[in-house]
Amino acid sequence: MASYLSRYRRRILCFCSPCILLLPVYIYVSVVLCYVMKHGASGVPGARVVHSVLPRHFIASGLKRSRDLAPHPEKSFWRSELESGALWNIIQYTTDSQYNPILRPHLAANSSSVPYTAETSRRTGGGCFPNYEINQTMPDFADLPVQMKNFVTTMHCRDYPLIIDPLEVCHPQSKQWAPTLLIAIKTQTANFENRQAIRETWGRSGKIKTLSGRQRLVRTVFLLGKSEDLDIEEKLLLEGEKYGDIIQWDFMDTFFNLTLKDVLFWDWFSRRCPHALFIFKGDDDVFVRTPAVLDYLLEVKANGSFSNGSRQENIMERFVMGDVIHNAVPIRAKLANLAGFAKYYIPESFYKGLYPSYPGGGGVVYSGSLAHRLLEVSQRVHLFPIDDVYLGMCLQRLGVYPIHQPAFLTFGFPKDEPKEPCAYHTILLVHKRSPEEMFQLWFETLTPSPECRNAPLRVKPRPD
Ligand SMILES: *[C@@H]1O[C@H](CO)[C@@H](O)[C@H](O)[C@H]1NC(C)=O
Ligand SMILES: *[C@@H]1O[C@H](CO)[C@@H](O)[C@H](O)[C@H]1NC(C)=O
Ligand SMILES: *[C@@H]1O[C@H](CO)[C@@H](O)[C@H](O)[C@H]1NC(C)=O
Ligand SMILES: *[C@@H]1O[C@H](CO)[C@@H](O)[C@H](O)[C@H]1NC(C)=O
Ligand SMILES: *[C@@H]1O[C@H](CO)[C@@H](O)[C@H](O)[C@H]1NC(C)=O
DSSP states (O other): OHHHHHHHHHHHHHHHHHHHHHHHHHHHHHHHHHHIIIIIHHHTTTHHHHHHHSOSSOOOOOOOOOSSSOOOOSSOOSOTTTTTTOHHHHHHHHHHHHTOTTTOHHHHHTGGGSOOHHHHTTOOSSOOOOOGGGGGTOTTGGGSOHHHHHHHHHTTOOOOOEEEOOSSSOOTTOSTTOOSEEEEEEOOTTOHHHHHHHHHTTTOOEEEEOTTSOEEEEEEEEEEEEOSOHHHHHHHHHHHHHHSOEEEEEEEOOGGGHHHHHHHHHHHHHHHOTTOSEEEEEETTEEEOHHHHHHHHHHHHHHHGGGTTHHHHHHHHTOEEEEEEOSOOOOOOOSOOTTOGGGGOOOTTTOOSOOOOEEEEEEEEEEHHHHHHHHHHHTTSOOOSSHHHHHHHHHHHHTOOOEEOTTEETTOSOTTOOOOTTGGGSOSEEEOOOHHHHHHHHHHHHSOOTTTTTOOOOOOOOOO
16 A cells, blocks of 8 residues: 555656746746736837937957867957047938938938938028038048048038029920930030030930930030139130030039039939939040940840839839949048059048948949939938049948949050950940040941941959
């Protein structure tokens, strides 16, 4: 009997002890659940409280040295304050957080209806006064080159009025008469010969025959600021009257003001030529094989349109192509070096970090619909002195990746490349060419010799 009982007891113990051991766990879980349900529910409106305790950055604590692992950094290895110490990063950080879709979903969703506080606060309709107090934010302000000083004190200004505004370039109301390609050339008042050569060769306005024999409408405009030479300014006025293709704004036409030509051109485009399918924007010393570019762009458009419209919109809204430069490092050498890059000098007190990928400014093509989006996003990107980098910064905030086009030779032909008779028939763009060379190349490429007629576009990436 006793042995029977003890065997029975052992079995009870066997079954119940796990239950007894687990009891505290059950109790703990139910208490926690109760707590979470009670406080979690009321915690949703109080999310702001939770959010304010979060650190501004997540910082990896880093690992200690271990014999089994490769050496790791012992301190935090994420820079926690990239935005501190560089003027552009500081002010852009504030603006970026303002429009951060996670931190502020309402603002981000309604971006276009939100007044732009950071920039508009200092924007003025008529005049815009330099902000000399900015020197307090930049410790080395006094040592900066003049162009950097000028940029920094006026970087809050971007609403410069038009001096010459051609009205006849496009029919803004009519989609049917919209150009397939709007060519916008950055030029300066004195470069009359370049403009004339472009007008008579690759930038001719009107119906242009593509290489494959189709006819498409092309319009050309020239983008200018003002110069100090009143004589030349007067001539420009006459030139504008004669050709109707000059757009001039009331700012000094300097290298560090080139970005203004982008943002002001996007604004002009949205009002005066909003239905143009594609835009080419480039320098006045490049040669472009416009008929071949047109064929290429028509293919881009057709490629997108085979699946009932929706895909086409997507491709068109994101289309931007050029000679794409990745991971570029800002030029930190103040004095002219062998490459003569001093004009690109950006001090560390102004910008920290790499540049985003950007298509080189010598020539870039994007769709009209992307230009509308660029105008919108540029309202929340502070001006940057280098115009093609600025385009990259805007594209980055739109989540758009520029397409690299090996046939855009914005650095010219590779030096070690043997001369090929059909070389110019494999490219879409080449820098840098004089007005005389533009005429010569235009007639040479317009009527290709039989062996060059079907030369394919070059696909080899640029050797870095
Ligand atoms: C966006 O703006 C519209 C009108 O400007 C407003 O009715 C709507 O509530 C806003 N949406 C959000 C998410 O704030
Ligand atoms: C900034 O410039 C003003 C004059 O424009 C000068 O009085 C002041 O000392 C400068 N401040 C710094 C920190 O350099
Ligand atoms: C840009 O133009 C404005 C207006 O003419 C001028 O005040 C400013 O100094 C210019 N900026 C640069 C960097 O030249
Ligand atoms: C169009 O699509 C074809 C097939 O997918 C592709 O080979 C070609 O490169 C595309 N052309 C352009 C201009 O994107
Ligand atoms: C586009 O959609 C319509 C209706 O949804 C359909 O009738 C048509 O066949 C589609 N076209 C193509 C090219 O898929």
